[in-house]
Amino acid sequence: MALLKGAKKVLCVDVGKMQLDENLRNDTRIECYEECDIRGFKTPETIDLALCDVSFISLYCILEAILPLSDEFLALFKPQFEVGRAAKRNKKGVVMDKEAILNALENFKNHLKTKDFQILKIQESLVKGKNGNVEFFIHFKRA
Numbered sequence: 001m002a003l004l005k006g007a008k009k010v011l012c013v014d015v016g017k018m019q020l021d022e023n024l025r026n027d028t029r030i031e032c033y034e035e036c037d038i039r040g041f042k043t044p045e046t047i048d049l050a051l052c053d054v055s056f057i058s059l060y061c062i063l064e065a066i067l068p069l070s071d072e073f074l075a076l077f078k079p080q081f082e083v084g085r086a087a088k089r090n091k092k093g094v095v096m097d098k099e100a101i102l103n104a105l106e107n108f109k110n111h112l113k114t115k116d117f118q119i120l121k122i123q124e125s126l127v128k129g130k131n132g133n134v135e136f137f138i139h140f141k142r143a
Contacts, residue, residue, distance in 0.1 A: 002049075002051060003027065003029060003030075007029070008029065009029050009030075009031070009045075010029060010030045010031070011030075011031050011033065011043060011045065011047070012024075012030055012031070012032045012033065013033045013036050013038050013041050014032075014033070014034055014035075014036065015035065015036065015037050015038070016034065016035070017034045017035050018034070019034075020032055020034075038054070038062050038065055038066060039061075039062055039065040040065075041065070041069075043069070047069050047070040048070065048072065049070060049072050049073070049074060050066055050069050050070040050072070050073045050074075051073075051074050051075075052066060052073060052074070052075040052076065053075075053076040054076075054078075054081075055078065055081070056081065057081060058081050058082055059075055059077065059081075059082065059108060060082075060108070060111070063111075063115075067115065071141055071142045072139075072140075072141040072142075073117075073138075073139070073140050073141070074137060074138070074139050075137070075138050075140075076125070076135055076136070076137060076138075077105060077108060077122075077135060077136040077137070077138050078129060078133060078135050079095045079100075079101040079104055079105070079133060079134065079135070079136075080093055080094070080095055080129065080131075080133045082104040082105075082108065083095055083097070083100045083101060083103075083104045084100075084104075086100075087100035087101075088100070092131040092132065093131055093133075094129075094131050094132045094133050095133060095134075101134065105122070105136060108138070109122070109138070112138075112140050116142060116143045117140045117141065117142060117143060118140060118141055118142070118143040119138065119139070119140050120139040120140060120141060121137070121138075121139040122136055122137070122138050122139075123136065123137045123139075124136050124137075125137060
């Protein structure tokens with residue numbers, strides 16, 4: 001999406017390998033860093049907007065690592081990795097407890113504010129997660 005919106009260059013960081021679509025992998029505007037944990041990623045590049053879509057880890061766990069990368073972020077908030085184990089889920093792991101989701105989202109929003117970030121927008125994703133989880137985009141920048 002970043003390329004479609006005019007990004008001149010995209011740095012893709014993934015702890016996995018061969019996760020990026022081949023067409024994107026062959027795009028000269030993309031630099032792909034595979035088998036690289038974002039918590040150890042460093043770059044001298046100036047990043048205008050950091051896009052963050054992580055799985056199997058809470059945003060809290062990577063936040064300190066990504067904050068030095070940019071002043072503006074668009075992160076995908078995935079409740080299944082943010083609400084904790086006590087929240088009610090269905091057999092596929094989809095979080096069914098809407099109150100727990102909203103509380104987790106509010107807590108994360110408040111956490112960002114303690115880090116001197118301004119929330120620009122929070123929007124529910126039109127596309128559900130792989131198993132049907134509701135996810136949210138959070139756009140924030142340094143205050």
